[in-house]
Each structure stands twice: as structure tokens, then as C-alpha cells.
Amino acid sequence: MLLNKRAERLFVWIFFPLALLMPMFLEQNEYYVNKLTTIMILSIFVMSLDYLVGKCGLITLGHAMFYGLGGYIFVMIAPEYEAVNFWIYTFYICAISATVAFVIGFLVLRTNGIYMIMITLAFAQMTFYYFSDSIDFGGTDGVFVYVKPETSIFGLSLFDLDNPTHFYYLCLFSLFNTLLFFKVLIRSRFGRLVDAIHENPGRTVALGYNIFIYRLVSYVVASALGAYAGYLFTLQYGFVNPSMLSWTTSGTALVMSILGGMGSIYGAILGTLVYEGLHYSLEHLTEHWLLFMGGLIILMVMVFKKGIAGFLEDLLEKRDGK
Amino acid sequence: MSNLLEVKSLHSLYGESHVLHGVSFSLDSGQALSLMGRNGMGKTTTLKSILGLVTPRSGTVSFKGENITNLATWQRMKRDIAYVPEGRGMFHNLTVKEHLQVAARANNQGEKIWDYDRVLDTFPRLKERLSNLGTQLSGGEQQMLAIGRALVTNPELLILDEATEGLAPLIRKEIWEVIRTIKESGISTIIVDKNIQVLQKLCDRHVVLVKGKVVMNLDAEQLQSNLAQVEGYLGV
Amino acid sequence: AEQDPIKVGVMLPFSGVYGGLGEATRNGLKMALQEHAADLQGRKIEFIEMDTEAKPSRAPEIANSLLNKSHADFIIGPVHSGVAMGMIKVLKDKDTIMIIPNAGVNAATGPLCAPNIFRTSFSAWQPSYPMGKVALEQGFKKVVTLSWNYGFGQESLDAFEESFTSGGGEIVKKMLVPFPKTEFQSYLSEIGSIQPDAVFVFFAGGGAVKFVKDYDAMGLKGKIPLLGAGFLTEGTLEAQGDSAEGILTTLHYADPLKNEENQTFRRGYADKFGKPSDLYAVQGYDTGLMIASAVKALNGDISDQKALIHALENTKVKSPRGDFTFSKAHNPIQNIYLRRVENGENQVVKLAASALEDPARGCSM
Amino acid sequence: MDSTLFIVQLINGLQYGLLLFLIASGLTLVFGVMGILNLAHGSMFMVGAYLAWYFVQQTGSFAFSAVISAVIALLIGFLVERTLIRQLYRRNHLDQVLLTIGMIFVFNALQGLLWGNDPLGVDVPQALSASIPLAGIIEYPVYRIFVAVFCVVVAGVMYYVISKTRLGMLIRAGESNREMVECLGIDISRLYTIVFAIGVMLSAVAGVVAAPISSIVPGMGEHILITCFVVVVIGGMGSIKGAFIGALMVGLVDTFASVLVPELSSMMIYIFMAFILLLKPQGLFSS
Amino acid sequence: MENNVILETEGLCKYWGGLKALDDLSLAFHDNQLHGIVGPNGAGKSTLLNMLCGHYKPTSGKILHRGESISSIKPYEFARRGIGRSFQKTNIYSNSTCLENCSVAVQRLMGGSFNFFRSRYSQKMLDEIATQALEKVGLGQRRDHIASQISYGEQRQLEIAMVLATSPEVLLLDEPMAGMGHEESQLIIDLLSRLKKEYCIVLVEHDMDAIFELSDQLTVMVDGQHLVTGSVDEVRDDPRVKEAYLGQGDEVY
Ligand SMILES: Nc1ncnc2c1ncn2[C@@H]1O[C@H](COP(=O)(O)OP(=O)(O)OP(=O)(O)O)[C@@H](O)[C@H]1O
Ligand SMILES: Nc1ncnc2c1ncn2[C@@H]1O[C@H](COP(=O)(O)OP(=O)(O)OP(=O)(O)O)[C@@H](O)[C@H]1O
Ligand SMILES: [Mg+2]
Ligand SMILES: [Mg+2]
Numbered sequence A: 001m002l003l004n005k006r007a008e009r010l011f012v013w014i015f016f017p018l019a020l021l022m023p024m025f026l027e028q029n030e031y032y033v034n035k036l037t038t039i040m041i042l043s044i045f046v047m048s049l050d051y052l053v054g055k056c057g058l059i060t061l062g063h064a065m066f067y068g069l070g071g072y073i074f075v076m077i078a079p080e081y082e083a084v085n086f087w088i089y090t091f092y093i094c095a096i097s098a099t100v101a102f103v104i105g106f107l108v109l110r111t112n113g114i115y116m117i118m119i120t121l122a123f124a125q126m127t128f129y130y131f132s133d134s135i136d137f138g139g140t141d142g143v144f145v146y147v148k149p150e151t152s153i154f155g156l157s158l159f160d161l162d163n164p165t166h167f168y169y170l171c172l173f174s175l176f177n178t179l180l181f182f183k184v185l186i187r188s189r190f191g192r193l194v195d196a197i198h199e200n201p202g203r204t205v206a207l208g209y210n211i212f213i214y215r216l217v218s219y220v221v222a223s224a225l226g227a228y229a230g231y232l233f234t235l236q237y238g239f240v241n242p243s244m245l246s247w248t249t250s251g252t253a254l255v256m257s258i259l260g261g262m263g264s265i266y267g268a269i270l271g272t273l274v275y276e277g278l279h280y281s282l283e284h285l286t287e288h289w290l291l292f293m294g295g296l297i298i299l300m301v302m303v304f305k306k307g308i309a310g311f312l313e314d315l316l317e318k319r320d321g322k
Numbered sequence B: 001m002s003n004l005l006e007v008k009s010l011h012s013l014y015g016e017s018h019v020l021h022g023v024s025f026s027l028d029s030g031q032a033l034s035l036m037g038r039n040g041m042g043k044t045t046t047l048k049s050i051l052g053l054v055t056p057r058s059g060t061v062s063f064k065g066e067n068i069t070n071l072a073t074w075q076r077m078k079r080d081i082a083y084v085p086e087g088r089g090m091f092h093n094l095t096v097k098e099h100l101q102v103a104a105r106a107n108n109q110g111e112k113i114w115d116y117d118r119v120l121d122t123f124p125r126l127k128e129r130l131s132n133l134g135t136q137l138s139g140g141e142q143q144m145l146a147i148g149r150a151l152v153t154n155p156e157l158l159i160l161d162e163a164t165e166g167l168a169p170l171i172r173k174e175i176w177e178v179i180r181t182i183k184e185s186g187i188s189t190i191i192v193d194k195n196i197q198v199l200q201k202l203c204d205r206h207v208v209l210v211k212g213k214v215v216m217n218l219d220a221e222q223l224q225s226n227l228a229q230v231e232g233y234l235g236v
Numbered sequence C: 001a002e003q004d005p006i007k008v009g010v011m012l013p014f015s016g017v018y019g020g021l022g023e024a025t026r027n028g029l030k031m032a033l034q035e036h037a038a039d040l041q042g043r044k045i046e047f048i049e050m051d052t053e054a055k056p057s058r059a060p061e062i063a064n065s066l067l068n069k070s071h072a073d074f075i076i077g078p079v080h081s082g083v084a085m086g087m088i089k090v091l092k093d094k095d096t097i098m099i100i101p102n103a104g105v106n107a108a109t110g111p112l113c114a115p116n117i118f119r120t121s122f123s124a125w126q127p128s129y130p131m132g133k134v135a136l137e138q139g140f141k142k143v144v145t146l147s148w149n150y151g152f153g154q155e156s157l158d159a160f161e162e163s164f165t166s167g168g169g170e171i172v173k174k175m176l177v178p179f180p181k182t183e184f185q186s187y188l189s190e191i192g193s194i195q196p197d198a199v200f201v202f203f204a205g206g207g208a209v210k211f212v213k214d215y216d217a218m219g220l221k222g223k224i225p226l227l228g229a230g231f232l233t234e235g236t237l238e239a240q241g242d243s244a245e246g247i248l249t250t251l252h253y254a255d256p257l258k259n260e261e262n263q264t265f266r267r268g269y270a271d272k273f274g275k276p277s278d279l280y281a282v283q284g285y286d287t288g289l290m291i292a293s294a295v296k297a298l299n300g301d302i303s304d305q306k307a308l309i310h311a312l313e314n315t316k317v318k319s320p321r322g323d324f325t326f327s328k329a330h331n332p333i334q335n336i337y338l339r340r341v342e343n344g345e346n347q348v349v350k351l352a353a354s355a356l357e358d359p360a361r362g363c364s365m
Numbered sequence D: 001m002d003s004t005l006f007i008v009q010l011i012n013g014l015q016y017g018l019l020l021f022l023i024a025s026g027l028t029l030v031f032g033v034m035g036i037l038n039l040a041h042g043s044m045f046m047v048g049a050y051l052a053w054y055f056v057q058q059t060g061s062f063a064f065s066a067v068i069s070a071v072i073a074l075l076i077g078f079l080v081e082r083t084l085i086r087q088l089y090r091r092n093h094l095d096q097v098l099l100t101i102g103m104i105f106v107f108n109a110l111q112g113l114l115w116g117n118d119p120l121g122v123d124v125p126q127a128l129s130a131s132i133p134l135a136g137i138i139e140y141p142v143y144r145i146f147v148a149v150f151c152v153v154v155a156g157v158m159y160y161v162i163s164k165t166r167l168g169m170l171i172r173a174g175e176s177n178r179e180m181v182e183c184l185g186i187d188i189s190r191l192y193t194i195v196f197a198i199g200v201m202l203s204a205v206a207g208v209v210a211a212p213i214s215s216i217v218p219g220m221g222e223h224i225l226i227t228c229f230v231v232v233v234i235g236g237m238g239s240i241k242g243a244f245i246g247a248l249m250v251g252l253v254d255t256f257a258s259v260l261v262p263e264l265s266s267m268m269i270y271i272f273m274a275f276i277l278l279l280k281p282q283g284l285f286s287s
Numbered sequence E: 001m002e003n004n005v006i007l008e009t010e011g012l013c014k015y016w017g018g019l020k021a022l023d024d025l026s027l028a029f030h031d032n033q034l035h036g037i038v039g040p041n042g043a044g045k046s047t048l049l050n051m052l053c054g055h056y057k058p059t060s061g062k063i064l065h066r067g068e069s070i071s072s073i074k075p076y077e078f079a080r081r082g083i084g085r086s087f088q089k090t091n092i093y094s095n096s097t098c099l100e101n102c103s104v105a106v107q108r109l110m111g112g113s114f115n116f117f118r119s120r121y122s123q124k125m126l127d128e129i130a131t132q133a134l135e136k137v138g139l140g141q142r143r144d145h146i147a148s149q150i151s152y153g154e155q156r157q158l159e160i161a162m163v164l165a166t167s168p169e170v171l172l173l174d175e176p177m178a179g180m181g182h183e184e185s186q187l188i189i190d191l192l193s194r195l196k197k198e199y200c201i202v203l204v205e206h207d208m209d210a211i212f213e214l215s216d217q218l219t220v221m222v223d224g225q226h227l228v229t230g231s232v233d234e235v236r237d238d239p240r241v242k243e244a245y246l247g248q249g250d251e252v253y
Helices: A006-025 A030-055 A065-078 A086-108 A114-133 A164-189 A188-197 A201-206 A211-237 A247-260 A267-283 A287-304 A306-320 B045-052 B074-077 B098-101 B114-120 B139-151 B169-184 B196-202 B220-225 B228-235 C019-035 C056-069 C080-089 C125-137 C151-164 C185-194 C203-215 C237-245 C260-273 C279-297 C305-313 D003-033 D041-059 D062-083 D093-115 D141-166 D168-176 D179-182 D190-213 D220-235 D239-260 D266-278 E045-054 E074-079 E098-110 E124-136 E152-165 E184-195 E209-215 E232-236 E239-246
Strands: B001-015 B017-028 B032-036 B058-063 B080-085 B157-161 B188-192 B207-209 B213-219 C006-012 C044-052 C074-076 C097-100 C117-119 C142-148 C170-177 C198-202 C226-229 C247-253 C332-342 C344-358 D131-135 D140-143 E003-016 E021-028 E033-038 E060-065 E083-085 E171-173 E200-204 E218-220 E225-230
Touching: A006 A030, A006 A164, A006 A267, A006 C151, A030 A164, A030 A188, A030 A247, A030 A267, A030 C056, A065 A086, A065 A114, A065 A211, A065 A247, A086 D179, A114 A247, A114 B074, A114 D220, A114 D266, A164 A188, A164 E171, A188 A211, A188 C332, A188 E098, A201 A211, A201 E074, A211 B074, A211 B098, A211 E074, A247 A267, A247 A306, A247 D093, A267 A306, A267 B228, A267 C044, A287 B139, A287 D093, A306 B098, B001 B045, B001 B188, B001 C019, B017 B188, B017 B207, B017 B213, B017 E060, B032 B045, B032 B196, B032 B228, B045 B058, B045 B074, B045 B080, B045 B114, B045 B157, B045 B188, B058 C097, B058 E200, B074 B080, B074 D179, B080 B139, B098 D168, B114 B139, B139 B157, B139 B169, B139 C279, B139 E209, B157 B169, B157 E232, B169 B188, B169 B196, B169 B207, B169 B213, B188 E124, B188 E184, B196 B220, B196 B228, B196 C044, B207 B220, B207 C125, B213 B220, B213 B228, B213 E152, B228 C344, C006 C019, C006 C056, C006 C279, C019 C260, C019 C279, C044 C056, C056 C074, C056 C080, C056 E021, C056 E060, C074 C279, C080 C097, C080 C117, C097 C203, C097 E033, C125 C151, C125 C170, C125 C198, C125 C226, C125 C247, C125 C344, C125 E074, C125 E239, C142 C151, C151 C170, C151 C198, C151 E124, C170 D003, C185 C203, C185 D003, C185 D140, C185 D239, C203 C226, C203 C237, C203 D190, C203 D220, C226 D140, C247 C344, C332 E184, D003 D041, D003 D131, D003 D141, D003 D190, D003 D220, D003 E225, D041 D062, D041 D093, D041 D220, D062 D190, D093 D220, D131 D141, D140 D141, D141 D168, D141 D190, D168 D179, D168 D190, D179 D190, D190 E239, D220 D239, D239 D266, E003 E045, E003 E200, E021 E200, E021 E218, E021 E225, E033 E045, E045 E171, E098 E124, E098 E152, E152 E171, E152 E184, E184 E200, E184 E209, E225 E232, E225 E239, E232 E239
Parallel strands: B032 B188, B032 B207, B080 B157, B157 B188, C006 C044, C006 C074, C074 C097, C097 C117, C142 C170, C142 C198, C198 C226, C226 C247, E033 E200, E033 E218, E083 E171, E171 E200
Antiparallel strands: B001 B017, B001 B058, B207 B213, C247 C332, C332 C344, D131 D140, E003 E021, E003 E060, E218 E225
């Protein structure tokens, strides 16, 4: 079974159909469609991080580097005034960031634990400063992207990225595929090794596996997906800024993923939804939203021992037990 | 002889799995008690329940007539109990010397029978390794250190969980020798070990556990006469 | 439609480093609109306030919410230049008016200028450019420039350099400090060993406090004159204490300006909010004035965007900083004052440039 | 660079390094030695600076402010450990990340509420406000020298306590195996409360001491936080000596980078850290 | 005996700082034999085993596998050459079931570890081999239990099952019987006496009954140095061995 927890099935079965129908209710209000799109994009990003941190045990504080790179690579390689193809650029961006991840992974994966957190942070900070110091890319002010790619495959144009609803569906579709991809990956034999390496790396070496390679592959895959999310984010508003690469972006994603339930993958969506939802509603309620946000986060750490996903799982299990 | 430790109908669980089903026994001061049973019968769990490392769902533990069931682990240990855990419980960031220094203290009577030097005299091997970290020792050395660390607290009750595991025969003998001396100096012990011959000679009481229940609780003579049955329980 | 309130979206930082600026701007804005309630032709104002947290990556989303969810008629913001870029991306040529009450990024009224984008503050170029001439007048030949390495800072240094070198001055060294680092010892030591005629800096907020105090502590104060874009001594003088005495800065405003608008404004602000007003309050205030006068000019009917833009373009703002008008690129054409810190206040020395217009390079409007 | 300037920059670097150590000292204790990932460390630094400002405003005495701020920080640390951190020892390190990020939010919000968002400054205490001439026209403030000395003292005391005393051994042992420490009859949770509170106090004291030579602004804690982690990690977890040397190295690298390779100076400490960790994946002095 | 030498050490040394944990050791391990290694605590037995499986790098000296020097290959390549080991300190995947523990081991031989899409549960054969390994050590009934929830002794059994599941040709066992009950020990002894007909086994153990019963060759080490190698009887009666390791008289004091 692909979705092996009840809570997980329940969530997927409720979330995706609902998300599919959502734009119908929001038609008159483009803002909400855009907001939800941003949440989907963030969820993809958080999910790729969740896989790395929760599943592979590779804690990184530099994941935003790839999120930002997704945007900046597009700025670098896209011609300024020509139409480009979305799918081809998706491929380019994933391939280039995967290559970057391969090189960096080669270096950072030699360390572990807190040292790995710090060395990933170091690389992210270097990229951050590279872009915020560089005049060509607008420095701290960021740059605009003037092209919106067209989306035809073999001459068949399915949707229009300028249309927020279409873009929404593209992001939802991407999110669903990301979830599916990770779920299949985790269930696969490769996934078995990911689990094994996470739990006991030393033992896995003794069984004859070159764990470095498996980690590297995971790192590359997750980084490419993180870059894809950044690419989508850039396309949404056509704006790239170094703050996409900052450590606080990584930190916030980490918070969302922990909140959702580390390693549960679908928890990434939960965490992002809850965090963004709280942020949104508190911000509209009170000027002192920061205080309440902080308080609620603290409360949630105390209550949800294994994140929201874990909490739901326990809840359902308990009900089943009785 | 007064009653030192009394365990009454302990029930302990790990999550949902019920491991101890009403374990009771008692130990007089100065006595040595052996806790026997096959793997997974609940010996370690019994010890941990006595020490408060596992919180029993019900049952009481009394030490010197005082009910200690609701005390924190450290409060129980302060009453001069020492523990050599299964798996040795080394500190990976302390040296051998520091292991002993950090644990050393006089007991509640103010006695300091076991101190740093005496431990090193007993285990000369450790003397050569003073600056090694706890986890940079061989298995046996770790075991010696764990025992030494328990001894320097000058306990009244010493609890040993498989303390001779991984020791060379010669050292093993020494350890038994040490335990005998300890016992003779009036310290009580609870020993979990698989060497029934030794236990037979050393211990005054023998408790056999099967699936979390005490199936036999014998004194030395009774063990003699029921040896076959006990061995049956242990699968010897 | 005329009875509906006018919706004013406010996109300012209310928390964090820039929180103070956001608050002052908002206060000024509200004060102006209250004072001129009569000009609004009976229309009420509805404020929708959003905290940008000074995070550029959130800017498009918030701007989007004000545009598409709240359907704001005016969107006021931001403080931070990066945020401004994100906002402009969303709001450029849209059916709303964006008025920037602070962010100085040149591009906003340069290459990115648009009919619906206005600025009531300044371009980064404006306050610093006149300082070049001032430095030359003072007889400085060799100057070291220093700023945080970010857009606004670099643009300020460039503007200074432009006028200073064209008048024959020489920049002996340009130092860029990584943002937001505030450990200045090594830079100050180097300045001490170069011993230039003067130092021109751009810093604001906490960095300005720290820099000025360190400059003094390293013994440079009084030996090498310190020049700066006015932000160096705005809202920071109290924290800087004696260390700030004697610093020369150029800016489009000074608290002690003698004109009447300024006097009443300052009194009114202090009464209303219980604390002294500042530059940012003035900029917010002027934004409010501008809205009020346009609404008045149109008799309350702001539904025609072309007309509204036209009205705004032709507004002459009677500002506490002195009257100003708008350039083609929608940036203020305003006076720049030379100020010297004396007894903890930015005393006006003279007019450094009158009715200075930003060159609006790259704007094709 | 001529030789006097070189020496001056060397002094700057060392002095900055010492200051960094002081700021990182609380983190070294709480994170390096006790193993609690406290991201709110920077917030406590900020709180210390704001408290110092507040009490100097109220009383005019820097020394008094320092003491009272330290006491308040101690109490905060005590409360936070008792009510929050304590729940998390048995849980994942990442839960500590979440918790302490929540705490950062709360502290930032409170700072805004209590003290507003304008930049503030504390004057150098009168007794230490002199400067001594150094080279050319450059003078060196006595207060910075005082700070440097103070840092060395803090470093010395910390080193002694952690590596030589029984208390230090217990703290280290607790990081390795809490249960076993308890089995030695030690009330580990009380010990950890105290040590955590002291760690928090150190962070706040660093804020107090740094207040006169830094600007007190919202978010000052987050800016310094990452640098503190860099310091602790370069030195190697759990090593006071490492943190000390790490701090000095970071101070020197940062200072000289800003003079010699200004284009790279923003990245230099990260390049340096990456370099160290690639050579020694466990930091310089890891046990 | 004319069994092939599979694994060999030549002048192997391991120094920890100034400490010579292993000093100039030359030994040969043969196919289809069980080679016992005993010695006082700290003699360097675990160190030796750790080097034979690539966990530590020798300070000097060589390790030969079928005549080929393998001192400098990567740790995981040792296992791929068929050198499997169990750990002295239990080292398993404690949050997984016993079956899963062994499946990881089996999967290396079956391949597919880079297959992203094929379900790990889809291959019956893999499960079967893993189950067989569990049954061999007598853990058949614990197949679906989570490893952390079985008793210490059982975990030790699992440890061996995992090595077996990798189908090694050399088995390096470090105190596999430590902490096991009598019955389980006996089970392992029986198991090993069967296995040694097919494998080259190196056994470090302090349980003398087991060692004497099982060993074809017995090496005694003291303080990192080789003391004597020979058949059980030769070694048992060697006075040096008695003095250094066994002590006089019986096992029971
Ligand atoms: N942490 C745990 N979680 C769940 N179950 C556990 C845990 N620890 C032990 N058990 C179970 O409790 C039972 C008793 O275990 P315990 O360790 O007390 O046995 P033991 O008699 O000490 O065995 P051994 O001789 O192997 O050490 C075992 O069946 C074991 O599976
Ligand atoms: N990482 C290390 N650093 C320093 N010394 C070490 C390290 N590991 C082991 N030693 C020392 O090397 C010696 C040999 O250890 P080893 O573990 O090989 O002994 P052993 O023969 O397996 O003993 P035992 O029977 O007690 O397990 C011991 O004295 C030990 O203290
Ligand atoms: Mg046990
Ligand atoms: Mg060993």
C-alpha cells in the first residue's frame, strides 16, 4: 500500500479533491487562488526538505539555496525577450540545480549532524551573498522576470501560466506528483535503504552498502525538487530576490516540516497549510500577531509530539482501538 | 536481619506491552539475591522498576522500610543504591578517570570504603587507560569501569545486570571475588547473571522469572534441591 | 460608488528593524487624512494594514492581496527597497495607485516607472548628490566613501561620487560593508591610516548609531570630518549622543525647519501620538496630503484612473519639508538641505540644492 | 598594508574574536556542552542589551544594570527550562528547533511591545570611557579593552569549571547519558535547569557588555546567532577551548577579509567554516 | 588440514596514540574452519576484527583476501567481498521489524537498491531468504516484532541473522553469545558448528565452553600481541595461556 497510515489516506482523499474544486468557489477572488498557489509551491519545497531531513536524516539549513537557485537559474538562462517553453526550462532548471547539488552534496555529505547543518548553511550563505552582492542580479533589490514561459508540448498548449487558475492547477498537479513520487520512492527498494541508512548508517556500511552514494542521490533529487518549487515561485509573480535564499527561508521551511510531522511527507502539506494559515489569520486579527504565532508554535511543540501528522495518526489509532 | 528491599506485585509495561505481571520478592540486608530467567523474561525490567527507570503501573517498592515507589531515580540512588546497567552505560565524553571522579562519594554513613585508588587497584587494567574516553575502551574494560563506577558510590545495595558479560575468565573470577568481598562487608546485592553455578555459591536467595512472573523464590538450600527444575526454567 | 469608502492599503513593516519607520509613516498618513477629512468630499477612508516584515519575497503576495482581495484604491508602501521591487512587479500598470512613502530605490522612478506609481519620499540619488558639491565647497579633495553593500547604499555613494568627482574631487577608497554587519573597527582603522580629507557614508538605523559611535571611539571624530546622506542622523541622534555632534548631512527634510507647515505639523503630531515626529512621519503625512488633494480636485470621484493620475501629477504638496511637486517620473522635485548636528539636533545650515529633480534615468514615461 | 596598520587590524581581529566568544559563550554551554539546540540564544543576547538600556535609563548605573539584567535573565532561563525545554529532552533535536523558533517570535514581539523599534544606544560607563592612542590618529577605546579582558576571564572560568570540576563532568556526562547520571544519585533535571539558566544568563550578560559598543535594534539577536553557531561548530562541539579558538579565528578572518578581499568579505567566514569542516568534519577540537 | 587460506594478516599493527592495541600480528584464516580468538580484556581482539572488516584502517601491515591486499579499500567493499561481521555492542535497526532488518541485508545481493519505483514488498524471494536467516538463529517467531522490543539476548541473535542474510564467506563474530541465555547460546553453538562447514568463521568469545567446543584453530592474544595459535588442546594446556587468560583451576572460582 502506498499510503500506509489511515490519517494519511484520509488527508490525501480530503485534501486533493477539495483543492481541485477550490477555484470554483474562489473564482471571483483571484487573491485566494494566488495565496493557495503559493502554499502549494511552498508545500513542494517543504516536502523535499521533509524527505531530506525526516526520511534521510540529512538535516540541512541550506535548502533555501536551491529554492532561490530555481529562480536565479531561470533569470540567468532565460533569454530576455523571447518566449521559452515551460517544460524545457523545468528540465534545465532541475538538471542544473541537480548538478550543483551533486557537487555540493559531494562536499557536505562528508559531515553529519550539526556539522552538516552548518556546512549546508555555509554554502547557502555564500550563494546568498553572491546574489545579494551582485550588481547583475539586482543585489538586495532583486530582479524582475519579464518572460512567462508558454506550456505547449508538441505544439499542444494545455494551459496559460498567466491565468492564475491555470497556474494554480499546475502547482496542484506538481504537488500531487511530488507526493506520489516520494511515496513511491519510499516504498521502493531504494526507500528501504534510505530508511536503513537513516536509522543506523554504521550498520548499513557493514552490510556492504556505499551509503554515501545513496545519500548523494537523495540529496540531489530533493534539491532538484526544491529548485523546481523556487522556479514555480518565481514564475508566479515574476520576481526573484535574494531573501529566497536566506537562512530564514530554510528555517521557516524546517519549522513547517517539523510542525507537519517529520518524515511523513504528506505532513509537509499539513505543516505549510497550518503555518501559513495561522500567519494569515493572526496577521489579520491583530498587530501583535508575532506574539500569538510564537505562542501557538510553542504550544504545538508541546502538544504534538510527532507533529500534526503524528497527532492525527495517534488520534485515529486510538479511535480504532476502542 | 532486617528487611532491606521489598518489591510487591510490580506491574510494568512498555507502551501497551505488559512485561511484568506482579513481581514480588524481598531481600534482607547483607544478603545477595540472584534474579534468573531466560532472555526477555523481565529481569532487566524488574531492576529498572526498582530503580524508577521504568515506572510501574502498580505495585510498591520499599527500601529499608520506606516506600520509595514514587521517588525519582536519583532520590532512590541517594539512599545508597548503585547500578551496573546492561550495556554498561558509558559516558562517551568522559575519560576513565572522570568516570570514577564524577561518581565517587561517601555513603550516608559517611563511609568511603571504595575510592578511586581502590578501584584502580582492583582493576589495574583501567590504570593504564585513565585518559581514554569511556567508549574508547574494550568491551571488558568498559564493564570493569561500570562496576568501578558503581562501587565508588559506596552503596548499601548493589545491583548488577549481567556484570560479567564480556569479561575474560580470569577477570570474571576476580569480579566474583570482588562481589564476594563486597557481600562479606555487609553490602547487599542483586545479581542478574547466567552462570548458575556461581550464583548458587554466592547468593542467599534465588528468584526465577518466567514471562514477567516469579515462578520460584528459593533460598540456597531449596535451590540445591530444586536445581533440575530451575535449570529447566533457564533452559540449561 | 461615491458613497463607498476610499480603500487605502498600507504595506509597511510593523515588526522588526524597520518597525519604527513603518509606524511613523502610518501615523503621518492617518494624521493628514484626518486633518483634511473635509477635502475628501464626504468619503470615508478605510485602511487595510499589512505587515511586510520587510521581507521582499512576501511582497508580491501582499500587494496581490491588497489589489485583488481588498481592491484598494491606493496602496501605500513600502519602507524597504527590495519590498518595493516586489510590489512594483505586481502593481505596475494595474488599476490602483501605488505611492511609495520611503523606499528610495532609483529604479522605482527610473526604468520601472509607471503612470500609477508615485513616490513622496526621494530617490536614493537625491539626498546624496548635493553632498558632492558641499564637500568641494568645504575644500575636501580626497574622500573615502563607505556604506553597507546593498542597493540603496551603493546608489547613494554613486550619487555622491557623481557630483564630487565631476567637480574635481577624488574618491580615494570606496568601502562596502556586508549588510547588516555592524563591526566597523577594521574599516575605521583603515580610514585612520589613509587620513582622507573627509569621509562620506550611507548608513541608517542601528548601523548609523553604531558607526557614529565607533567613529568617535576610534578617535576619528574631530580629526576627519564625517559627511553623510541624512539618514545617518535621522531617528538615531538620541542613541548616538555626543558622538554625532558636528556631522554634516544632506536631506530633503530637517526637524527644525522654520516654515509654518513644519511647526504646526510637529506640534500636532506630538500632541496626537505623544512622541516627537520624524522624517518618516513627514513622508507619510505628505502621502496623505497628496491623496486628499487629488480627491478634492476630482470632487470625490476617483473612479477614472486617468483623471486620478492626472490630478496626482499636478498636486503641489504643501509639505512640512517645504512645497514640492512631481517630476515626469512621479518623484518629488524638492529642496535638499545641508544640516549639521548641534546639541543633538539636525540644524539647517543652508539650502544645498533647491527644487532638485531626480534624473530619472531609464524612465520612458 | 603597512606594519602599523597590520598590527592595528590584528588587535581589531582579536578583540572582535574575544567579543564573539563572549556572545557565543552561552551557546557554547547550552548547545555545545549540554546539547540543547537553542536558537533563541540570540534573543537572549538581545534581551540583555535592551535590559541594559532600560536600567541604565532608569538608574544611570551601568554596573547595577548589568547585575540586575543578569538576575532577570537567570530567572527567564530558569522559567523557560522548567516549563518548556524540560519537556523536550527525550524528544528529537528538531523539536527544540521548533520550540526555540517559537520563543524567538515571542521575544521579538515582546521587545517591540516593551521597547519599541527605534535604534537605541547605551553610553560607555564613565570609568571606562577613555581612549588610548594607538597609531597615527587612531585611538583605542578603553572599554573595548575591558571587554576583551572580561571575555578572557569568562573563557577561563568556563574552561576550568567544565573540564576540571566535578560539576563540569556531571554536565558533560548528562549530555552523554542522562539516565546513568541519575543512577549516580544526581538530580540531573535540577542540575540542567541551573546550567541552562546560567547559559541564558551568559547570553544576556554578553548583550549587556556589548550594549555600549553595539546598536540596540530589533533583530540584533538573529544577526549574531548564525555567527555564534559558526564559532561553536568550528571549534568542535563540547569544547570550550575550541569555541575560544574558533571565535578568535572568526574574528581575525572577518577583520582581515574586510581589508584584503572586500569583495568576498561577506562570505569569508562561511568559506572559512566550510574549509575547516571539510578538513576536519568534527570541528577543530571535538572530543 | 588443507583448507584454503581466505583471509590473512601480515604484520598488522594498530596504534591508538602511543598505545599499541595490535602489534605485528600475522594470522591466517582458513575456509571451512572456525578460528577462535581469545585473550584478556583489551588484548586487541575487537580491534583485529574491526580491521578485518574494514572498520578501522591499520596503522601498518596488510590484510589479504584470497592473496590480494585489501587494506586500502573502502569499508563497504569488505562486505561486498563476502566479509560479514557482527558487532560486540548490539547494532541493529531498532525501529524496524526483525524481518526488515534482514531484508536490508539480503537486498544487497538481490540488487535493485537504486530502483526508485519498484515496491520493496513485491519480491517474495527476498522475504524468504530473510526469514530463513531468522529461522536459522531461532528467531522465526519474532519475525514481525520491532527489534527494539525484543529482549537483549534476542537482539544478539538478530545480529547474527543479519550477517548470515548477506551470505558471506567469512563470518567475523565478536562475542555473539554475550548476554544470551543458555538455551540461546546452545542454539548459536549448534548453528556455528553447522555453519563452519561452509564458512570461514572468526569467533571472538569469552565463553570458554563455546570456544573449546567450536574452534578448529585457536589463537590467544595478550596486550595486542600474538601469544600462541594451535588446536584447542594445545592451547588449553599451554601454561602461558593459563597464566594470562584462563587462570588456574575451573571456570567456577
Ligand atoms: N523498550 C522496550 N519497549 C518495549 N518492549 C520492551 C522494551 N524493553 C524490553 N521490552 C520487552 O520486555 C520484555 C522483558 O525485557 P527485559 O529486558 O526485562 O528482559 P531480560 O529478562 O532482562 O532479558 P535479557 O536476559 O535478554 O536481558 C522482553 O520481552 C522485551 O521484548
Ligand atoms: N578508539 C580508541 N582509542 C583509544 N584506545 C582504544 C580505542 N579503542 C580501543 N582502544 C584500546 O585498545 C585496546 C584494545 O581494545 P579491544 O577492543 O580490541 O580489546 P578486546 O580484546 O576486544 O577486549 P574485550 O575482550 O574486553 O572486548 C584496549 O585497551 C582499548 O582501551
Ligand atoms: Mg536484561
Ligand atoms: Mg572486544
